[in-house]
Amino acid sequence: MEVKLAFAGFGNVARAFARMLVERQNDLTRDYGFRFRATAISTNRHGSILSPEGIDLIEAVDRMERGESLTGLAGSESVADSFSLIEQCDAYILFETTPLNVENGEPAASYIRRALDRRIHVITANKGPVAFCYRELRRLARTRSASFRFEGTVMDGAPVFNMVESCLPGARVLGFEGILNSTTNIILTGMEEGRSFDECLMEAERAGIAEANADYDIDGWDAAMKAVALANVLMGTEINPREIKPQGIRAVTNDDIITAARRGRVIRLIARGQQVSDEVVISVAPEEVMKDSPFGAVRGSSNILKIKTDLMGEIAMLETDPGVRQTAYALVSDMLAVFARMREP
Amino acid sequence: MEVKLAFAGFGNVARAFARMLVERQNDLTRDYGFRFRATAISTNRHGSILSPEGIDLIEAVDRMERGESLTGLAGSESVADSFSLIEQCDAYILFETTPLNVENGEPAASYIRRALDRRIHVITANKGPVAFCYRELRRLARTRSASFRFEGTVMDGAPVFNMVESCLPGARVLGFEGILNSTTNIILTGMEEGRSFDECLMEAERAGIAEANADYDIDGWDAAMKAVALANVLMGTEINPREIKPQGIRAVTNDDIITAARRGRVIRLIARGQQVSDEVVISVAPEEVMKDSPFGAVRGSSNILKIKTDLMGEIAMLETDPGVRQTAYALVSDMLAVFARMREP
Numbered sequence: 001m002e003v004k005l006a007f008a009g010f011g012n013v014a015r016a017f018a019r020m021l022v023e024r025q026n027d028l029t030r031d032y033g034f035r036f037r038a039t040a041i042s043t044n045r046h047g048s049i050l051s052p053e054g055i056d057l058i059e060a061v062d063r064m065e066r067g068e069s070l071t072g073l074a075g076s077e078s079v080a081d082s083f084s085l086i087e088q089c090d091a092y093i094l095f096e097t098t099p100l101n102v103e104n105g106e107p108a109a110s111y112i113r114r115a116l117d118r119r120i121h122v123i124t125a126n127k128g129p130v131a132f133c134y135r136e137l138r139r140l141a142r143t144r145s146a147s148f149r150f151e152g153t154v155m156d157g158a159p160v161f162n163m164v165e166s167c168l169p170g171a172r173v174l175g176f177e178g179i180l181n182s183t184t185n186i187i188l189t190g191m192e193e194g195r196s197f198d199e200c201l202m203e204a205e206r207a208g209i210a211e212a213n214a215d216y217d218i219d220g221w222d223a224a225m226k227a228v229a230l231a232n233v234l235m236g237t238e239i240n241p242r243e244i245k246p247q248g249i250r251a252v253t254n255d256d257i258i259t260a261a262r263r264g265r266v267i268r269l270i271a272r273g274q275q276v277s278d279e280v281v282i283s284v285a286p287e288e289v290m291k292d293s294p295f296g297a298v299r300g301s302s303n304i305l306k307i308k309t310d311l312m313g314e315i316a317m318l319e320t321d322p323g324v325r326q327t328a329y330a331l332v333s334d335m336l337a338v339f340a341r342m343r344e345p
Numbered sequence: 346m347e348v349k350l351a352f353a354g355f356g357n358v359a360r361a362f363a364r365m366l367v368e369r370q371n372d373l374t375r376d377y378g379f380r381f382r383a384t385a386i387s388t389n390r391h392g393s394i395l396s397p398e399g400i401d402l403i404e405a406v407d408r409m410e411r412g413e414s415l416t417g418l419a420g421s422e423s424v425a426d427s428f429s430l431i432e433q434c435d436a437y438i439l440f441e442t443t444p445l446n447v448e449n450g451e452p453a454a455s456y457i458r459r460a461l462d463r464r465i466h467v468i469t470a471n472k473g474p475v476a477f478c479y480r481e482l483r484r485l486a487r488t489r490s491a492s493f494r495f496e497g498t499v500m501d502g503a504p505v506f507n508m509v510e511s512c513l514p515g516a517r518v519l520g521f522e523g524i525l526n527s528t529t530n531i532i533l534t535g536m537e538e539g540r541s542f543d544e545c546l547m548e549a550e551r552a553g554i555a556e557a558n559a560d561y562d563i564d565g566w567d568a569a570m571k572a573v574a575l576a577n578v579l580m581g582t583e584i585n586p587r588e589i590k591p592q593g594i595r596a597v598t599n600d601d602i603i604t605a606a607r608r609g610r611v612i613r614l615i616a617r618g619q620q621v622s623d624e625v626v627i628s629v630a631p632e633e634v635m636k637d638s639p640f641g642a643v644r645g646s647s648n649i650l651k652i653k654t655d656l657m658g659e660i661a662m663l664e665t666d667p668g669v670r671q672t673a674y675a676l677v678s679d680m681l682a683v684f685a686r687m688r689e690p
Binding site for chain 2: 020024027028031032157158159162163166167168169170171291292293294296297298304306311312313314315316317318319320321322323325326329332333336337340
């Protein structure tokens with residue numbers, strides 16, 4: 001069977017995914033019985049194209065990376081914007097990877113809404129829509145018999161949502177805590193080695209790990225969006241992300257880190273979701289933890305998420321030095337989950 | 346729908362599972378549409394019973410815990426042994442939780458073989474059969490359209506096998522390393538606090554964590570069986586567990602631990618599966634690791650398993666202070682996976 005794919009956003013993650021897809025095409029056909037054809041790509045600054053005959057993904061990736069426009073790619077026609085693209089693409093799955101907007105999750109949420117409404121399965125790596133309108137989008141997906149998947153929104157391709165969904169049946173999530181933002185962890189652990197805040201931030205930026213707007217990382221917004229997404233999906237809440245007041249790491253000094261070290265401690269930016277009487281309270285703040293604790297052992301771009309459950313006690317997932325390939329893998333695993341669901345009755 | 350359950354072995358794990366089942370009966374019926382009836386229990390020293398009308402599980406648990414025989418439980422008839430029980434029980438699922446045999450995995454492997462052959466789904470918490478005859482049992486299960494599940498054999502209910510099976514589609518496991526045996530970790534981390542080997546071993550025995558034969562823990566056999574089970578299932582090997590020469594922790598002294606501590610290190614019993622040219626090599630040995638590394642941070646009965654994959658890089662699963670309830674949960678999650686599979690076409 002041939003599956004048509006469309007892309008809203010074609011940045012680092014989407015391009016790494018496109019490369020992985022081409023690289024594994026034969027395995028996917030052999031193991032899952034699917035071939036794919038990319039029929040649409042929209043970008044902000046490099047044009048948006050449709051091609052019912054199929055886009056050469058490697059050529060599209062190369063053009064973007066040379067800073068060229070996609071417009072004029074062989075066999076393609078230009079299209080005005082992402083909404084027109086979603087209307088016209090006739091795709092089976094839309095990969096939504098446009099940038100994070102911490103104000104309201106737009107326009108990503110509207111792209112997803114439009115696609116689901118047209119019964120297109122949606123896979124996103126954008127935490128905004130999951131933080132701002134998870135319940136609405138899930139409901140819409142159900143009424144349209146479409147899938148809405150978002151494994152890449154928290155801890156890249158580490159199976160956080162999928163693990164709770166498929167491997168902890170019957171268990172209830174009571175709370176979670178995690179180190180979920182790589183940029184701030186690179187800064188905090190870099191400062192432990194005596195480097196300056198700004199020097200470490202530049203390192204994260206050079207590595208392509210920082211958000212396009214690094215204030216989102218430093219002020220705790222990225223971690224807050226992830227925590228709200230986790231609470232919405234794993235604990236059934238419907239929290240307004242605007243009500244969260246994250247405390248970032250802007251005020252953490254090298255002195256704070258030295259003082260903590262004297263007590264055998266280190267500072268980590270910890271995101272929490274806790275059941276407090278009958279509501280779930282989200283917090284994001286720098287905290288001191290023991291240097292030789294599981295959270296203290298998480299350094300550089302690594303992440304950890306600890307989940308507390310009723311039947312299974314506490315388990316944690318640790319992701320070591322993730323790169324863009326891991327987030328790209330999240331899209332692969334979500335895509336294969338869509339295929340698996342398709343085979344169900 | 347009503348599901349008939351049979352138990353081969355009714356020790357700590359099976360009894361904790363039986364309690365959880367009774368406690369959650371209403372939730373299971375509501376969320377999964379299943380009611381259950383326990384129709385058979387075999388034990389080594391407390392008799393074996395069949396009861397087509399259904400066994401009162403709480404009464405059976407209480408009898409065992411008072412040291413009484415199951416024989417004579419209301420409505421039940423006595424049966425000679427586990428093989429006769431499997432022949433006669435007419436169950437839908439067999440829960441196999443008899444003790445570990447590191448020589449050949451028997452008689453557990455034969456119980457499982459007999460049950461699968463009769464198209465009874467099998468869920469085991471016994472690593473022996475998975476280490477000694479995984480491939481054969483999987484093949485048999487497939488030809489009989491039965492499920493063979495074993496989540497509880499490694500890291501209790503932490504979803505190790507199920508996570509790789511359902512959440513890492515398309516990715517290949519290239520290797521793993523872990524702290525998989527709680528007793529030796531209690532001993533090694535207890536010795537860091539200046540206590541003696543024997544004192545810590547007694548603590549693990551009192552907590553019901555040590556194997557019935559604690560030499561299996563101390564000499565690395567339990568960890569070796571788990572490593573072989575992981576390699577068989579996750580990496581497709583067919584290793585003879587008898588060929589593994591685990592190095593346990595019997596020779597580790599308080600002096601070794603003090604010497605390591607001077608270098609900021611601690612000793613952990615580490616089990617590994619590594620691809621070396623075209624074979625998978627299993628090793629189990631005490632190793633020095635940094636005190637503030639993820640492995641150094643694993644103390645007491647806690648466990649960790651790090652998996653290296655091609656597409657998803659490295660992820661680790663950490664289980665904090667597991668108890669018998671967590672292993673019991675593994676049986677619950679496997680049971681719900683059997684139910685889920687039943688609903689497929």
